[in-house]
């Protein structure tokens with residue numbers, strides 16, 4: 472064999488072979504990078520937030536808003552461009568996917584009062600800008616998918632209902648009516664609950680994604696009991712509902728509660744019908760709520776106490792956002808708006824002192840500057856129009872849900 476093959480033993484061949492061998496060795500070394508001892512490329516630890524499929528933008532940690540820094544800022548005039556001056560044009564511009572109607576959707580009042588559309592437009596022509604921080608941003612559809620397996624319960628008065636309605640619009644693309652009642656009422660026919668479900672779980676018995684239960688005081692006013700289904704509702708100050716809610720907590724990962732606006736000075740709180748007696752009664756009632764929650768909320772659940780926004784007496788005089796908030800006084804308002812901040816501080820102080828990951832405070836004071844955004848300037852100067860500042864509460868809430876989801880993922884379930 473090979474006798475006909477010319478012998479290639481010129482120096483050139485040796486050189487080429489030697490070069491090839493050296494190159495192979497270099498390749499081998501490159502593959503064994505542990506031998507080469509090249510400095511390892513810098514690999515920053517991935518932010519656990521980036522593992523959440525609903526998070527779309529993560530500001531650097533030092534820039535991320537806290538509930539208070541988010542509320543330090545201003546309303547910037549940034550006119551919203553609508554493709555058409557219509558309900559659809561408005562919903563498209565603010566990314567609303569509303570299911571059904573609701574009294575505070577001012578842009579839909581075309582039949583009763585055509586000028587309300589333009590007023591609604593002027594309200595969203597101002598955008599909230601925090602001064603020094605940024606929010607974690609989320610994809611609303613993926614967030615709704617997350618809530619499908621980590622449901623959210625909202626408990627409180629009509630201001631909480633307003634926040635629920637805003638969520639209905641911001642997340643409504645992937646929410647539908649429940650087909651199987653989730654038994655949030657505990658079987659009590661006198662109680663109702665708002666309940667929506669992600670389409671992926673609509674056939675599942677008892678599945679719920681987003682729920683609202685009306686409780687104006689959170690406790691029964693007669694004895695500060697946290698009621699169970701079929702308990703007597705007891706004494707109420709004024710109109711409203713005070714449904715039981717604690718029996719429903721188990722089903723939910725995220726719970727947001729609030730009370731305040733319906734608490735009034737009353738002879739029930741003491742002989743002087745004074746604010747001092749009222750604040751003491753509120754504190755006792757909330758103490759019962761917090762004690763219950765501390766005992767029963769699981770490590771894999773998160774509870775927010777939301778602050779209450781200012782009301783603005785004679786709010787028809789406001790045509791644009793304030794720079795300095797107009798602190799409400801009792802005499803101007805029908806309700807005791809002057810005490811709402813004191814009520815908030817009861818909770819805020821407790822939560823800050825407790826340092827318990829399960830409890831958070833959600834500050835929504837950016838609404839205090841929006842005397843111009845109220846629902847019916849002649850008669851309702853507490854609720855605001857949708858779309859409007861309540862959508863910003865929910866953007867802050869989404870940011871907080873992202874942080875909560877990460878902290879929940881690192882605790883063992885109990």
Ligand SMILES: *[C@@H]1O[C@H](CO)[C@@H](O)[C@H](O)[C@H]1NC(C)=O
Pocket residue numbers: 524525526527610613
């Ligand atoms: C939503 O989640 C899906 C599945 O995890 C992912 O592929 C997609 O990129 C997410 N969308 C956005 C906008 O983050």
Ligand SMILES: *[C@@H]1O[C@H](CO)[C@@H](O)[C@H](O)[C@H]1NC(C)=O
Pocket residue numbers: 538539540542543778812815816819834835836
């Ligand atoms: C909300 O945040 C603002 C701005 O940081 C602060 O001035 C205000 O006291 C906070 N309100 C509550 C109820 O925490």
Ligand SMILES: *[C@@H]1O[C@H](CO)[C@@H](O)[C@H](O)[C@H]1NC(C)=O
Pocket residue numbers: 585586589
């Ligand atoms: C609403 O504003 C538009 C201009 O932006 C104006 O043409 C229209 O007349 C206004 N409608 C009402 C009912 O005021």
Ligand SMILES: *[C@@H]1O[C@H](CO)[C@@H](O)[C@H](O)[C@H]1NC(C)=O
Pocket residue numbers: 654656657658700718
């Ligand atoms: C509904 O809930 C109540 C109490 O929370 C319970 O007693 C009852 O059995 C439940 N009903 C159904 C049909 O699951």
